Amino acid sequence: MSEAKNIPYKIYLEESELPKYWYNVRADMKVKPAPLLHPGTLKPMTAEDLAPVFCEELIKQELDDDTREYPIPQPILDFYKMYRPSPLVRAYCLEKKLQTPAKIYYKFEGNNTSGSHKLNSAIAQAYYAKQQGLKGVTTETGAGQWGTALSMACSYFGLDCKVYMVKVSYEQKPFRREVMRTYGASVVPSPSDTTNVGRAILERFPGTTGSLGCAISEAVEVATSTPGYRYVLGSVLNQVLLHQSVIGLETKIALDKYGIVPDIIIGCAGGGSNLGGLISPFMGQKLRGEADYRIIAVEPASCPSFTRGKFAYDFCDTGKVCPMAKMYTLGSGFIPAPNHAGGLRYHGMSSILSQLYHDGYMEARTVEQTSVFRAAEEFARVEGILPAPESSHAIKVAIDEAMKCKETGEEKTIVFGLTGTGYFDLVAYEKFHNGEMTDYIPTDEDLAKGFAGIPDIGIE
Numbered sequence: 001m002s003e004a005k006n007i008p009y010k011i012y013l014e015e016s017e018l019p020k021y022w023y024n025v026r027a028d029m030k031v032k033p034a035p036l037l038h039p040g041t042l043k044p045m046t047a048e049d050l051a052p053v054f055c056e057e058l059i060k061q062e063l064d065d066d067t068r069e070y071p072i073p074q075p076i077l078d079f080y081k082m083y084r085p086s087p088l089v090r091a092y093c094l095e096k097k098l099q100t101p102a103k104i105y106y107k108f109e110g111n112n113t114s115g116s117h118k119l120n121s122a123i124a125q126a127y128y129a130k131q132q133g134l135k136g137v138t139t140e141t142g143a144g145q146w147g148t149a150l151s152m153a154c155s156y157f158g159l160d161c162k163v164y165m166v167k168v169s170y171e172q173k174p175f176r177r178e179v180m181r182t183y184g185a186s187v188v189p190s191p192s193d194t195t196n197v198g199r200a201i202l203e204r205f206p207g208t209t210g211s212l213g214c215a216i217s218e219a220v221e222v223a224t225s226t227p228g229y230r231y232v233l234g235s236v237l238n239q240v241l242l243h244q245s246v247i248g249l250e251t252k253i254a255l256d257k258y259g260i261v262p263d264i265i266i267g268c269a270g271g272g273s274n275l276g277g278l279i280s281p282f283m284g285q286k287l288r289g290e291a292d293y294r295i296i297a298v299e300p301a302s303c304p305s306f307t308r309g310k311f312a313y314d315f316c317d318t319g320k321v322c323p324m325a326k327m328y329t330l331g332s333g334f335i336p337a338p339n340h341a342g343g344l345r346y347h348g349m350s351s352i353l354s355q356l357y358h359d360g361y362m363e364a365r366t367v368e369q370t371s372v373f374r375a376a377e378e379f380a381r382v383e384g385i386l387p388a389p390e391s392s393h394a395i396k397v398a399i400d401e402a403m404k405c406k407e408t409g410e411e412k413t414i415v416f417g418l419t420g421t422g423y424f425d426l427v428a429y430e431k432f433h434n435g436e437m438t439d440y441i442p443t444d445e446d447l448a449k450g451f452a453g454i455p456d457i458g459i460e
Helices: 056-063 074-080 092-098 119-131 145-157 167-172 174-182 196-204 212-225 238-257 273-288 351-358 369-383 389-408 426-433 444-451
Strands: 021-023 069-071 088-090 103-108 136-141 160-166 186-190 229-231 264-268 294-300 310-315 324-329 363-367 413-418
Touching: 021 238, 021 273, 056 119, 056 238, 074 119, 088 238, 092 103, 092 369, 092 389, 103 238, 103 389, 119 136, 119 145, 119 238, 136 145, 136 212, 145 160, 145 174, 160 167, 160 174, 160 212, 167 174, 167 186, 174 186, 186 212, 196 212, 212 229, 238 273, 238 351, 238 413, 264 273, 264 389, 273 294, 273 351, 273 413, 294 389, 324 351, 363 369, 363 389, 369 389, 369 426, 389 413
Parallel strands: 103 413, 136 160, 136 229, 160 186, 264 294, 264 413, 294 363
Antiparallel strands: 021 069, 088 103, 310 324
């Protein structure tokens, strides 16, 4: 596609160009995401059903399939201004290294203390909790990016923050854990003996390294049993993708500013927050028939929800206490290998993205972690940013697509999401450099164990 000349290395937007609303892609979807179901009655969840778990305003956003734009409250905009708009960077040095005719851009979300895009939704959810007069919130975290972001947001609004961190990440990423504690959060490795569901999981799976599904169950149990607390989530939910749309909206404003039209948009996919946020306005154009883009979701081969999962109603957590969602899933009992894919280890995928993928609006690809770290290292050496392992999944496929352009001579424009920095992930880099990192791809038999736990509820 055509592109203007003299593009700067970094496209910065003015503060006045910061989006004043979040975009709800569900409003433009022809087939809406299937509703959350009550695990007991199998009926669609109502606001009343969700009230013991989530904040009131967030429930409204979660259930709203029709409102296209949500104004961003001024206190949230004021907080955003501390680190947004974030830059859209032309990867000139990477292009030169690859000797590709492709033009590569990345939206960099790592320029805040939490080191990732997660702060975009954390501050919104903390704001609504404060507005409701709550004492605090509970949550889970995988790689620790969400827990770090939420601890910052809660500190800002004077809320208590209780974090259940996947045990393997708790052990692999001690520095991210300490950042959470610096901001006042309590951090517990999950599964733990502090909750009923945690004790049950430990009894059934002694020595388990944990999963996001386990940590979610513990966080929900504590939220629903502690007066003045609610549960908040950093990915998967509709409300989170709504808040993260600020990423894509800024990206599109920056591209439009220089007359750049992308051919390919790439994002890593775990639960769906960064990918959904990055692609939202572009997907909206695609749904409305105004433009077309290739959109690629990249997931780890060790946790292949899109590419090898089943599109079905499943529990969102291992303890089976949360609502059921229709999504691409490996089964709520699936516990991924203790590798370094970080926050991309959730057993399911956003219902929004699952429906879009099912309807053919986007494609998905898996990559193995040693190839991901090779791509991360190549990127770091020429672009000067040490990327997070999650982000590096997108980098790997961006490089692959750029090399295809080298083979064909096509001058395609590629945009990918650089969701955060990897400075808290140096244990993973150490394993890679020492040759101790291996690739794990679950066998069909491995996946069958998780699939066996997907309930047959008789609802398509």
